[in-house]
Amino acid sequence: MKKILITGGAGYIGSHVAEILIKNKNKVIIVDNLSTGFKKLINKKAKFFKTDINNTKKIREIIINNKISTIIHLAAVLSVEESEKKPKKYYKINVTGTKSLLTATIKTSVKNIIFSSTCAVYKDGYSKVNENTKLKPTSVYGKTKLKGEKIVQSFCKKNSLNYGILRFFNVAGASPSGKIGQINKGDQLFKNLSLEVQKKNPVFKIYGTNHKTKDGTCIRDYIHVTDIADIHHKVLEKISKTNESNILNCGYAKGVSVNEAINEFKKHSNKRLKILKLPKRPGDMVKITANNNNLKKFIKWKPKYNRLKTIVESCIQWEKNN
Numbered sequence: 001m002k003k004i005l006i007t008g009g010a011g012y013i014g015s016h017v018a019e020i021l022i023k024n025k026n027k028v029i030i031v032d033n034l035s036t037g038f039k040k041l042i043n044k045k046a047k048f049f050k051t052d053i054n055n056t057k058k059i060r061e062i063i064i065n066n067k068i069s070t071i072i073h074l075a076a077v078l079s080v081e082e083s084e085k086k087p088k089k090y091y092k093i094n095v096t097g098t099k100s101l102l103t104a105t106i107k108t109s110v111k112n113i114i115f116s117s118t119c120a121v122y123k124d125g126y127s128k129v130n131e132n133t134k135l136k137p138t139s140v141y142g143k144t145k146l147k148g149e150k151i152v153q154s155f156c157k158k159n160s161l162n163y164g165i166l167r168f169f170n171v172a173g174a175s176p177s178g179k180i181g182q183i184n185k186g187d188q189l190f191k192n193l194s195l196e197v198q199k200k201n202p203v204f205k206i207y208g209t210n211h212k213t214k215d216g217t218c219i220r221d222y223i224h225v226t227d228i229a230d231i232h233h234k235v236l237e238k239i240s241k242t243n244e245s246n247i248l249n250c251g252y253a254k255g256v257s258v259n260e261a262i263n264e265f266k267k268h269s270n271k272r273l274k275i276l277k278l279p280k281r282p283g284d285m286v287k288i289t290a291n292n293n294n295l296k297k298f299i300k301w302k303p304k305y306n307r308l309k310t311i312v313e314s315c316i317q318w319e320k321n322n
């Protein structure tokens with residue numbers, strides 16, 4: 001039984017990671033300040049501490065008292081739009097917070113770190129980016145996550161820890177258990193569409209319709225949250241057994257445009273959506289999809305929920321139940 005500390009375990013992705021790790025008989029300890037997380041997303045079998053990742057002393061105490069061997073670091077702030085307006089907040093939580101958390105592990109039982117990064121670290125406009133493609137974040141959010149990656153890498157090398165840096169593409173959907181899903185609104189396309197189609201007369205805003213893409217709207221690689229959670233479990237098993245560290249793109253290698261996503265939501269909700277076309281937002285990338293060969297090779301990965309229909313239906317179902 002591994003003793004795993006999840007930061008941000010009361011959030012959208014963290015709650016799904018906790019669910020899978022607990023199902024696989026691991027002991028899960030959650031640290032979250034509940035700034036965008038929710039008590040009702042915290043797994044009942046997990047131990048919970050309402051703590052900020054910048055509280056090094058308290059986190060160190062939790063690590064020592066619970067004999068933690070792995071940290072899965074998901075706690076962060078992640079709105080591209082907000083990061084452009086409040087860069088200091090983003091540096092304090094995503095950069096300084098990551099440093100503080102790592103400092104708390106010095107001379108403890110921690111052996112493995114899994115860090116949640118993002119496709120926002122890449123230069124805009126590429127299809128099928130691999131882990132060696134040029135890194136040039138467009139947004140403040142992306143910049144802080146890239147700094148986080150570098151901090152994790154150099155800390156782990158210096159202290160002989162294994163690391164897995166996971167560059168998530170766009171995460172969407174809800175657990176098939178029906179118990180957890182995304183509550184926090186953020187600025188995510190699938191969440192906003194799922195909320196909108198519950199209304200009597202849905203109206204949807206598209207930011208940017210004249211991009212150099214197949215239909216003029218932005219393109220992203222959407223990955224189901226349960227596949228993301230499963231990747232955490234498998235990457236942890238692999239790095240802890242082999243002592244190999246790695247940086248891995250987590251996406252399906254499939255681009256979906258905003259228009260295609262809207263059409264899929266219309267189809268599965270039987271709703272007409274009124275569209276408002278607005279200018280592009282600062283910091284937004286135009287097009288990004290993953291090359292996932294490295295992930296497939298590293299953990300023999302086979303995605304389970306990669307049909308667009310499956311993701312959209314699970315989003316709508318979660319919203320209806322909540």
Ligand SMILES: NC(=O)c1ccc[n+]([C@@H]2O[C@H](COP(=O)([O-])OP(=O)(O)OC[C@H]3O[C@@H](n4cnc5c(N)ncnc54)[C@H](O)[C@@H]3O)[C@@H](O)[C@H]2O)c1
Nearest residue numbers: 008010011012013033034035036037052053075076168171
């Ligand atoms: N959702 C996506 O599509 C996506 C894509 C790429 C990367 N990511 C990364 O995945 C991670 C989780 O994202 P999410 O979608 O679950 O977001 P979320 O907002 O639902 O979860 C983040 C959690 O961290 C907690 N938190 C924030 N600041 C904290 C602090 N200072 N101390 C303690 N807890 C704190 C929040 O309360 C929340 O529960 C983030 O690191 C994010 O950058 C997400």
